[in-house]
Amino acid sequence: MEVIIQKNAEAAAQLTAALIGDALRLKPNLVLGLATGRTMERLYGILAEKHQREGLDFSLAVTFNLDEYIGLPAADPNSYRSYMNHYLFNNINIDPRNTHLPNGTAHDLDAGCRDYEETIRDHGGIDLQLLGIGVTGHIGFNEPLSAMRSRTRCKALTPGTIAQNAPQFEKPEDMPKRAITMGVGTILDSRRCIMLVTGESKADIVAKAVEGPITSMISATALQLHERCTVIVDEDAAAKLTQQDYYRWIFQNEPEWEPYR
Ligand code: F6R
Numbered sequence: 687m688e689v690i691i692q693k694n695a696e697a698a699a700q701l702t703a704a705l706i707g708d709a710l711r712l713k714p715n716l717v718l719g720l721a722t723g724r725t726m727e728r729l730y731g732i733l734a735e736k737h738q739r740e741g742l743d744f745s746l747a748v749t750f751n752l753d754e755y756i757g758l759p760a761a762d763p764n765s766y767r768s769y770m771n772h773y774l775f776n777n778i779n780i781d782p783r784n785t786h787l788p789n790g791t792a793h794d795l796d797a798g799c800r801d802y803e804e805t806i807r808d809h810g811g812i813d814l815q816l817l818g819i820g821v822t823g824h825i826g827f828n829e830p831l832s833a834m835r836s837r838t839r840c841k842a843l844t845p846g847t848i849a850q851n852a853p854q855f856e857k858p859e860d861m862p863k864r865a866i867t868m869g870v871g872t873i874l875d876s877r878r879c880i881m882l883v884t885g886e887s888k889a890d891i892v893a894k895a896v897e898g899p900i901t902s903m904i905s906a907t908a909l910q911l912h913e914r915c916t917v918i919v920d921e922d923a924a925a926k927l928t929q930q931d932y933y934r935w936i937f938q939n940e941p942e943w944e945p946y947r
Pocket residue numbers: 720721722723724725726752753817818819820821824825826827
């Protein structure tokens with residue numbers, strides 16, 4: 687794992703966007719894993735700007751989102767499909783047929799989950815998986831006790847996650863209590879992970895995820911097992927990390943990061 691501490695949320699989102707842009711320029715048919723949530727809103731805005739101003743080309747890119755609520759049709763304004771259309775897909779030149787999210791209204795949800803895994807495999811696996819972290823330590827919707835080898839499946843959401851996300855619903859009680867999520871194993875299979883975390887409300891959980899013991903009680907700790915995982919945090923989210931000086935030293939002294947300083 688490497689941890690990069692940026693001054694504020696804007697700088698953290700800018701660096702994340704720059705890394706995604708680099709990956710896409712290097713491999714135009716990049717298979718990109720995507721996340722939703724408040725942390726990603728600005729990042730997607732920057733990616734859309736890069737498309738509009740710098741011609742960043744998404745025409746051959748393929749995307750797979752981490753999760754979707756069960757029971758919300760794609761057209762529902764609170765579905766993650768609607769979120770993705772609004773914040774990213776409608777603002778870049780991606781082919782909508784290349785954008786994939788789990789189907790939360792499938793007649794047979796388990797078969798839909800198996801199909802999702804198969805479609806990822808058919809595309810050669812995920813090159814770069816973007817992640818946020820929930821207050822419960824989830825990645826995707828892998829709530830506590832998610833198996834480290836879990837695959838895409840239905841998952842009941844914890845009260846903590848419901849409290850985190852319900853305010854986004856006009857009627858908070860309408861928030862679904864279950865979701866389909868890629869598994870921890872699915873995420874660990876991606877070739878590269880970038881986790882973006884901002885804000886002081888995430889400082890405790892990010893410290894546990896990065897520096898704590900690996901445990902299925904905090905799914906994000908599984909990223910310690912990944913060979914190529916970059917955690918990009920702002921100073922507020924980094925506040926409880928004990929090795930901040932070391933992480934800053936590495937970022938300052940590694941030649942690989944030269945273009946981003
Ligand atoms: C959503 C997802 C979640 C979020 C996490 C943080 O697709 O994967 O793991 O990344 O809940 O959400 P925000 O950014 O709203 O704090």
